[in-house]
Amino acid sequence: MTVFIPTPLRSYTGQKGQVDAPGATLGEVLSALDRRYPGLRFRIITEQDTIREHIRIFVNEEQAWDLSVALRPDDQIHIICALSGG
Amino acid sequence: MATRKAAISLQPVSGSVVLLIGTRKGAFFLRGDRARRTWKLSHPLFLGQIVHHLVLDPRDRRTMLMAARTGHLGPTVFRSTDLGKTWNEAKTPPAFPKAPEGQKGLVVDHVFWLTPGHASEPNAWYAGASPQGLFRSDDGGVTWEPLSGLNDDPQYRAWMGSEQDGTPDGPKLHSIIVDPRDPAHLYLAMSGGGVHESVDGGKTWTTLVQGMEVVDGFDPANVAVHDPHCVRLCPSNPDRLYQQNHCGIYRLDRPSNQWVRIGKSMPKRIGDIGFPMVLHPRDPDTAWVFPMDGTGVWPRVSPGGKPAVYKTRNAGKTWARLNKDFPKSQAWWTVKRQAMTADAHEPVGLYFGTTSGEVWASRTGGASWTRLASHLPEIYSVEAAELSS
Numbered sequence: 444m445t446v447f448i449p450t451p452l453r454s455y456t457g458q459k460g461q462v463d464a465p466g467a468t469l470g471e472v473l474s475a476l477d478r479r480y481p482g483l484r485f486r487i488i489t490e491q492d493t494i495r496e497h498i499r500i501f502v503n504e505e506q507a508w509d510l511s512v513a514l515r516p517d518d519q520i521h522i523i524c525a526l527s528g529g
Numbered sequence: 530m531a532t533r534k535a536a537i538s539l540q541p542v543s544g545s546v547v548l549l550i551g552t553r554k555g556a557f558f559l560r561g562d563r564a565r566r567t568w569k570l571s572h573p574l575f576l577g578q579i580v581h582h583l584v585l586d587p588r589d590r591r592t593m594l595m596a597a598r599t600g601h602l603g604p605t606v607f608r609s610t611d612l613g614k615t616w617n618e619a620k621t622p623p624a625f626p627k628a629p630e631g632q633k634g635l636v637v638d639h640v641f642w643l644t645p646g647h648a649s650e651p652n653a654w655y656a657g658a659s660p661q662g663l664f665r666s667d668d669g670g671v672t673w674e675p676l677s678g679l680n681d682d683p684q685y686r687a688w689m690g691s692e693q694d695g696t697p698d699g700p701k702l703h704s705i706i707v708d709p710r711d712p713a714h715l716y717l718a719m720s721g722g723g724v725h726e727s728v729d730g731g732k733t734w735t736t737l738v739q740g741m742e743v744v745d746g747f748d749p750a751n752v753a754v755h756d757p758h759c760v761r762l763c764p765s766n767p768d769r770l771y772q773q774n775h776c777g778i779y780r781l782d783r784p785s786n787q788w789v790r791i792g793k794s795m796p797k798r799i800g801d802i803g804f805p806m807v808l809h810p811r812d813p814d815t816a817w818v819f820p821m822d823g824t825g826v827w828p829r830v831s832p833g834g835k836p837a838v839y840k841t842r843n844a845g846k847t848w849a850r851l852n853k854d855f856p857k858s859q860a861w862w863t864v865k866r867q868a869m870t871a872d873a874h875e876p877v878g879l880y881f882g883t884t885s886g887e888v889w890a891s892r893t894g895g896a897s898w899t900r901l902a903s904h905l906p907e908i909y910s911v912e913a914a915e916l917s918s
Contacts, residue, residue, distance in 0.1 A: 485624070486603045487603065489624075490634065490637065491628060491634040491636055492627070
């Protein structure tokens with residue numbers, strides 16, 4: 444799975460804008476990312492496992508609304524900082 | 530509450546002071562020399578992060594914790610164990626427990642307040658959050674746990690209110706105070722939700738709002754409508770607390786539970802509304818406030834655009850206006866609750882950061898002032914860190 448990382452999160456990924464992570468669901472992919480880049484998940488996912496208010500996650504070009512979204516190995520995930528107030 | 534014997538003797542320090550400045554767009558250090566005459570501003574740390582509080586651990590004088598988030602990214606705590614040279618993120622930042630399936634759980638929006646624990650608990654820290662919650666770390670800020678005795682108490686949650694029942698960017702738990710004589714004796718304040726005390730390390734809490742006034746038309750017996758802005762405990766007399774409240778300035782002398790509104794002796798044209806409350810490190814009768822305009826729609830600026838500090842030397846019986854060197858007109862800034870502090874030198878140094886990004890200092894207890902920095906982002910917090918005694 445390819446995950447595109449926005450600039451505000453690249454301090455976690457060693458400035459990489461694109462990383463790979465395994466998982467059958469969006470939640471699994473983000474947990475895998477967090478094991479590799481500790482702390483990244485909590486900046487975008489709340490303690491209630493919801494996507495933070497000003498974060499958007501797209502699977503291919505479709506917005507994901509929760510972590511249960513099923514994924515295929517060739518899916519692309521884009522994490523976006525929402526255009527919310529400049 | 531039984532009175533604990535006040536046996537605190539604090540000597541003036543003479544080492545250099547570093548101001549730890551949290552702003553809406555990152556953190557800064559302002560390093561002073563031993564004479565506190567020359568100051569050097571650092572480059573920004575964590576530029577772009579919203580830093581509500583940056584605190585040096587007075588127990589080791591090396592560890593710093595920073596409460597941060599960005600406009601998009603969630604809240605966290607960064608920590609340094611080398612005086613801010615390098616930083617790591619908390620492995621488990623303050624967070625509420627996951628709610629059972631089908632129930633709505635709380636989400637920390639930002640960590641607002643950090644307090645080092647008691648000297649006998651070298652790795653203990655407390656954090657206050659918005660929405661209101663109290664958290665504790667026992668490993669120097671690496672991992673944090675919610676304190677259920679407060680956070681999950683139905684009565685306290687009702688007093689804390691909803692996300693709309695606080696300041697415009699959310700209700701805040703702040704002014705977490707550890708009695709220097711007893712690690713289990715804690716105070717905290719909630720905006721809104723009153724002042725509270727624990728004598729068992731935060732397991733249970735009792736309310737301390739007697740004597741505190743509330744906005745016209747509300748019942749002071751309703752704890753939810755009390756809005757303490759900043760509570761401080763006298764370092765030299767831990768049985769005395771001062772409070773800057775939404776509705777006045779107060780003093781409390783334990784074991785009494787009755788706050789006394791000492792702000793009534795402030796000039797009527799200034800009033801006794803404000804955010805910060807600063808206490809003298811050795812004289813329990815001396816304190817400073819920074820009044821703001823709390824009339825009408827609450828402009829939250831200096832009254833009349835004329836900033837001034839007010840000082841009492843007699844525990845609030847009288848107040849003196851201190852505004853030498855400040856702009857005499859058209860200065861529409863104010864000072865937030867964590868953004869004014871004192872050092873432990875003799876004479877005491879006072880420091881504050883403004884909503885317009887200026888840092889001011891006084892080496893004379895407020896008699897004269899110098900602007901140390903300008904053009905910073907909006908300042909949320911200023912702490913004076915003593916690097917040595």
